[in-house]
Amino acid sequence: MTPLHTLYSNNKELLFSINFSILPVKKTSRATRKKKERKMALNLNPIAVKYSHKYPSIALPPKPTLKSPKFLTASTLSSGSTAKEIPDDYFVVLVGNMITEEALPTYQTMLNTGDGVRDETAASLTSWAEWIRGWTAEENRHGDLLNKYLYLCGRVDMRQIEKTIQYLIGSGMDPRTENSPYLGLIYTSFQERATFISHGNTARHAKKYGDSKLAQICGTIASDEKRHETAYTKIVEKHFEIDPDGTMLALADMMRKKIAMPAHLMYDGRDDNLFKHFSSVAQRLGVYTAKDYADILEFLVGRWTVEEITGLSSEGRKAQDYVCSLPQRIRRLEERSQGRAKEARLIDHSLELCKVEVERCKGTTIDIECASNSVPVLFREVESLKKPFSPPREVHVQVTHAMPPEKIEIFKNLDGWVEENILVHLKPVEKCWQPQDFLPDPASDGFHDQVMDLRERAKEIPDDYFVVLVGNMITEEALPTYQTMLNTGDGTRDETAASLTSWAVWTRAWTAEENRHGNLLNKYLYLCGRVDMRQIQKTIQYLIGSGMDPRTENSPYLGFIYTSFQERATFISHGNTARHAQEYGNLKLAQICGTIASDEKRHENAYTKIVEKLFEIDPDATMLALADMMRKKITMPAHLMYDGRDDNLFEHFSSVAQRLGVYTGKDYADILEFLVGRWKVKDITGLSSEGRKAQDFVCGLPQRIRRLALGRAKEARLKLFEIDPDGTVLALADMMRKKIAMPAHLMYDGCNDNLFKHFSSVAQRLGVYA
Known part of the structure; x- marks a missing residue:
């Protein structure tokens, strides 16, 4: 593998230090590729690509000192050879667990509904906010891993699953925690133990069916859930210590409401009782049962020594009696639920499975692990890491919740307008594309050949392009952060994680649509074999843990100006990666990037329409917000990108994007100029003196930015001559011999x-x- 940590040419160090570990490949001519394609057409066994070629000018990373089992390798997932031995019911439960894990943005939003603990800025440095982001970053790996396993095993209908995930994120969840950290942290204590049990039982079943790799996957996830359970139960234990009466009443209240599972609003477009059917199968297999529910409550009652708490009010003592007697009452109901589960044996559910034929196991296996020579973190020695678990921090002094009540009321009064004018920019889930539409079909006989073709075509693409594509994917994968950022806005936030206000519906549905982008790019990069996926996954975990700091200060004025700019920037960036992919002859990758760009354009139209409405009803405040946002500068969502080694990773990624023309200083100026025109900023009248000053500043800013960009470009060219005069002169002569094509x-x-x-x-x- 080749870390573009230090790239050399003619023994002279050049300009970038990108940590995405691009795998070097031996480029093949189109004629050679066509020859291979003809062989495949003749049903000859394709030979796995051996990436043995090494660029002599690139420093290679040291080999890992520890060897350990890898999660997803060809030997364990050879055409679903082990997965096809597992019964369908097990896959129904595994799919349900994966769908639950993939709705992660919803769970971060739910935690951030708690008064006194929420992340007020999307990058707050309170310990509560750091915990929420760090927890989310760890949990993000669970859905990603289960998703890839299910994709590779060829046993399930991935498109149907992806659609169900989109519906679930759009629905949110309704645990009825009512903005109370007392209720919320009791809920998560119960829920983390429930997921620990569920994943532990799927691990046990997988081992029984002979799939040791799947057992390791589920067991590793269960281990995380147990650690998280320990943290949440410790918080509630502290609550009982400092406020026993309030905590006891909250525990009784939460149990009277019943603990709703996170995916209780699961829907796939057809089955209105999908979660009920999934739960029936889980009950029948013993993965998660009514007995488990009672056992969890009994465990928590003992963990918190609920029976021994004294000094309670009369209401508190009633709550204590209720909670302590509840496990036995639940157990008495268990026999009835078991009877219903037996009757439900023939219930038709719509978690469709793909039947695997024995013939599919024939043929040559390929290494679908794609270049990762790293080992799972549980087995890795921790040696001299710069920042073992702490992502980068960025501190800006922010004014939080500064909007007066009358401004907040503006946004509440716009709810009906949002329903009629903004929600129309969302596509019905049934009409949305899904990642599986663009990827090799693991249930087909030609899956191996399709993956081989994808890898062959990826070999034609230069390293720099993959640096940018990886950066774009990492940005998309930090989606929970962006939903949190939108929910920092006073007057527009989703107060319950399932609010029915139009603002909340938009935020959840926008998140659900965006979720497909990272999922698709992630799987493409995984399959192509050109990048170090473990390093990328680590970078994603750091980024989600860091949050983002756009400095929008709980103001929807600032927030929607930011998102208007940002959606156009991502539209341009994905559009340019599509253009480059087409130039390299990779039409499938061009289609992927172009499709994502199309979504970003639609979202841009919605956000710019919101700001247009704000200029109409409150021009002065909106003008001041626009000037304020531009003075602060629009920071990209992934500006806190970090991989554990390179403190300037985002800057280096941005340099490559600038050099390739994917996203440049000129684009920044063009976006601002476009928005100034779109909102007719120059034509707005009736402003205060401060508003007119803001107007002049904003209207003159694009030209100032362009002058600065030209200066920086000139400096960069001069820097090349300074660093490597010989190489730069040779490159200039080479370019002129070729002639500059328009x-x-x-x-x-x-x-x-x-x-x-x-x-x-x-x-x-x-x-x-x-």
């Missing part, structure tokens, strides 16, 4: 093969460009 030299209108030549002739004749 950007539109491939211009074509469907009938004139020489259209650009004819256009150039006219330009020459007129003296426009000679």
Whole structure:
């Protein structure tokens, strides 16, 4: 593997230090690739690509000192050879668990509904906020791992699953914790133990079925859940110590309401009782049962020594009696629930499975682990890590909750307008694309050949492009952070994690649509074999743990200006990666990036429409907010990107994006100029003196940014001559020998093969460009 940590040319150090560990590949000609394709067409066994070629000019990382089992390898997932031995019911439960884990943005939102503990800025440095982000970052790995396993095993309908995930994130969850940390932390204590039990039981079943790798996967996730359970129960234990009466009443209240599972609103577009059916199968298999519910409550009652607490009010003592007697009452109901589970044996559910034929196991296996020579973190020695578990911090002095009540009321009064004018920019889930539409079908006979073709085509793409594509994917995968950021806005936040206000519906549905972007790019990069996935996954965990600091200060004015700018920036970035992929001849990757760009454009239209409405009803405040946001500068969502080694990782990623023309300083100025025009900022009248000053500042800013960008570009060119004069002169001469082709030299209108030549002739004749 090749870390682009230090890339050398002619023994002279060059300009970037990107830590994405691009795997070097031996480039093959198109003729060679066509030859291989013809062999595949003749049903000859394709040979696994051996990435033995090493660039002599690139420093390689040291080999790991410990050997350990890897989670997803060809030997364990060879055409679903072990997975096909497992009964369907088990996969129904495993799919349900995975869907639950994948709705992670919802759970971070739920934790952030708690008064006094929420992350007020999306990058708050309170210990509560750091815990929530760190917990989310760890939990994010669970859904990612189960998702990839289920995709590779070929036993399930991935498109249906992806659709169900989109519905679930859009629905949110309703645990009825009512913004109370007392209720919320009791809920999570119970819930973490429930998921520990569920994943532990799926591990036990997998081992019984002979799938040791799947048992390891589920067992490792269960281990995380147990650690998280310990933390949450410790918090509630502290609550009982300092406020026993309030905590006792909250525990009784939570148990009277019953603990709703996180995915209780699960829906797939067809089955209104999908969660009930999933739960029936889990009960029948013994993965999660009514007995487990009673056992968890009994465990928590003992853990918190509820029976021994004294000094309670009369209401507190009633609550204590109720809670202590509840486990036995639940157990008496268990026999009835078991009877219902037996009757439900023939219930038709819509978690569809793909039947695996024995013939699918024939043929040559390929290493679908894609270049990762690292081992699971549980087995790795921790040696001289710069920041073992602490992501980067960024502190800005922010004014929080500064909007007066009348401004908050503006946003509450806009709820009906949002329903009619903004929610229309969402697509119905049934009409949305899903990641599986673009990926090799693991249930098909040609899955191996499809993966091999994807890897062959990926070999044609230069390393720099993958640096940018990985950076874009990591940005998309930190989605829980962005939902949290949207929910910092006073007057627009989702107060319950399942609020029915139009603002909350938009935020959840937007998150559900965006969730597909990271999922798709993640799987493509995993399959292509060009990148170190473990390093990438670690970077994602750091980024989610860091949060983001756009400095929007709980103001929807600032927040929606930020998202308007940001959605256009991601539209441009994904659009340019699509263009580059097409130039490299990778039409599938171009389609993937272009499809994501199309979503970003639709979301941009929604956010810009909101700000347009704000200029209409409150022009002065909106103008001041726009100027304020631009003075602070629009920071990219992944500006706190870190991989455990490179403190300037985002800066280095941005440098490569600038050099490739994927996202540049010019784009920043163009976006601002576009928005100034879109919102007709120059034409707005009736402003205060401060508003007019803000207007002048904003309208003059694009040209100032362009002048700065030109200066930086000139400095960069001079820097190249300074660092490597010989190489830069040779490159300049080489470029001039090739001749500078105009950007539109491939211009074509469907009938004139020489259209650009004819256009150039006219330009020459007129003296426009000679």
